[in-house]
Amino acid sequence: MTQAPEPERADEQTILSQLPAGTRLGRVLRGDARVYHVLIDGEVIQAAPRGRLFEELGEVRTPVAVGDRVAVSLDGDPPGVELVLPRDNYLSKVSSSHDPREQILFANVDQLINVASVGQPGFSSNRTDRILAACEWQEIPASIVLNKVDLDARGDVEGIVETYERAGYEVIQTSAEKREGLERLRAKLDGKTTVLYGASGVGKSTLINELYGMKLKIGKISRFWSQGKHTTTFSRAIPIDGDTWVVDTPGIRVFRLYGLNKGQLRHLFPDFAPYNTKCRFPNCAHDHEPDCAVVNAVEAGELATSRYLSYVEMLDELAPPPEDVATYGETGEESEG
Numbered sequence: 001m002t003q004a005p006e007p008e009r010a011d012e013q014t015i016l017s018q019l020p021a022g023t024r025l026g027r028v029l030r031g032d033a034r035v036y037h038v039l040i041d042g043e044v045i046q047a048a049p050r051g052r053l054f055e056e057l058g059e060v061r062t063p064v065a066v067g068d069r070v071a072v073s074l075d076g077d078p079p080g081v082e083l084v085l086p087r088d089n090y091l092s093k094v095s096s097s098h099d100p101r102e103q104i105l106f107a108n109v110d111q112l113i114n115v116a117s118v119g120q121p122g123f124s125s126n127r128t129d130r131i132l133a134a135c136e137w138q139e140i141p142a143s144i145v146l147n148k149v150d151l152d153a154r155g156d157v158e159g160i161v162e163t164y165e166r167a168g169y170e171v172i173q174t175s176a177e178k179r180e181g182l183e184r185l186r187a188k189l190d191g192k193t194t195v196l197y198g199a200s201g202v203g204k205s206t207l208i209n210e211l212y213g214m215k216l217k218i219g220k221i222s223r224f225w226s227q228g229k230h231t232t233t234f235s236r237a238i239p240i241d242g243d244t245w246v247v248d249t250p251g252i253r254v255f256r257l258y259g260l261n262k263g264q265l266r267h268l269f270p271d272f273a274p275y276n277t278k279c280r281f282p283n284c285a286h287d288h289e290p291d292c293a294v295v296n297a298v299e300a301g302e303l304a305t306s307r308y309l310s311y312v313e314m315l316d317e318l319a320p321p322p323e324d325v326a327t328y329g330e331t332g333e334e335s336e337g
């Protein structure tokens with residue numbers, strides 16, 4: 001199954017008591033490797049990461065992620081991020097096609113909502129399937145908001161909803177324009193930290209402003225939403241009201257999962273689960289093997305072709321599992337289920 005990190009609950013008081021006086025806990029709103037904006041008791045502090053945070057980075061590009069809970073020493077100039085508390089969860093991707101290192105997009109969230117639209121821009125199943133698989137990998141609850149349903153002249157909505165509900169994902173249909181579905185979305189967001197992931201122009205800002213526009217009190221932060229076009233390639237955590245936070249992600253063109261191999265991908269498509277154990281080969285990659293239950297299900301119309309195509313495209317990008325050479329094609333093994 002997936003190998004997401006076990007959530008660790010840090011005893012924040014214990015950690016704080018071991019740090020120098022003048023150190024405070026806060027949450028990272030945004031930043032790059034040089035300076036982070038940290039919300040500490042309602043105030044945004046700019047802090048620089050201490051050098052030792054970079055010492056054990058390994059393949060991770062930056063030591064601090066948006067959403068991290070961090071300890072900041074306020075007496076320095078600039079104040080310093082001394083420590084990153086253990087993460088409940090996080091989502092990372094391959095940095096870029098030129099940079100194979102791990103880029104952590106955000107940490108410590110309750111859920112991710114993939115915001116998509118019909119009409120303009122049209123629905124991208126590839127984009128959706130990639131982020132849903134990533135959430136399965138990191139065990140982050142994921143659902144879908146399908147916005148601009150008022151523009152559904154082609155009648156795409158029904159098929160999209162059916163595909164994803166069959167795969168076990170909640171799909172909330174909204175129209176920010178006609179104010180439809182907003183209450184349901186609000187109930188989903190209230191009191192939680194939610195990542196809004198979606199292509200530019202699907203209506204993320206409009207939806208949030210419709211729901212919470214009047215409540216964005218922190219001037220610096222509320223302006224994020226009115227900028228229209230994103231100027232940075234970084235995520236931003238936005239405190240909205242009480243325990244409600246939204247994390248805005250940059251317009252990522254292709255999300256490539258970090259640290260995954262070919263053998264693990266099939267477990268990240270929940271709709272494949274009933275078929276994964278029924279292929280002729282227990283370790284079937286559902287790619288070119290004979291008697292593949294997944295391919296048969298696609299041909300029979302039981303599984304969405306679009307989901308399968310996303311799977312195959314992602315599969316192509318991944319390295320084989322270490323044991324693949326030894327076991328590939330062997331029969332008579334217990335299937336792993």
Ligand SMILES: Nc1nc2c(ncn2[C@@H]2O[C@H](COP(=O)(O)OP(=O)(O)OP(=O)(O)O)[C@@H](O)[C@H]2O)c(=O)[nH]1
Binds near residue numbers: 148206
């Ligand atoms: N017809 C229709 N238009 C919408 C709806 N929601 C948003 N729009 C329009 O879509 C455009 C893009 O909306 P934004 O809220 O800026 O989209 P975004 O996802 O925040 O885009 P970025 O800021 O680039 O990430 C705007 O012109 C909105 O008015 C909707 O439900 N129906």
Ligand SMILES: [Zn+2]
Binds near residue numbers: 284291294295
């Ligand atoms: Zn198969």
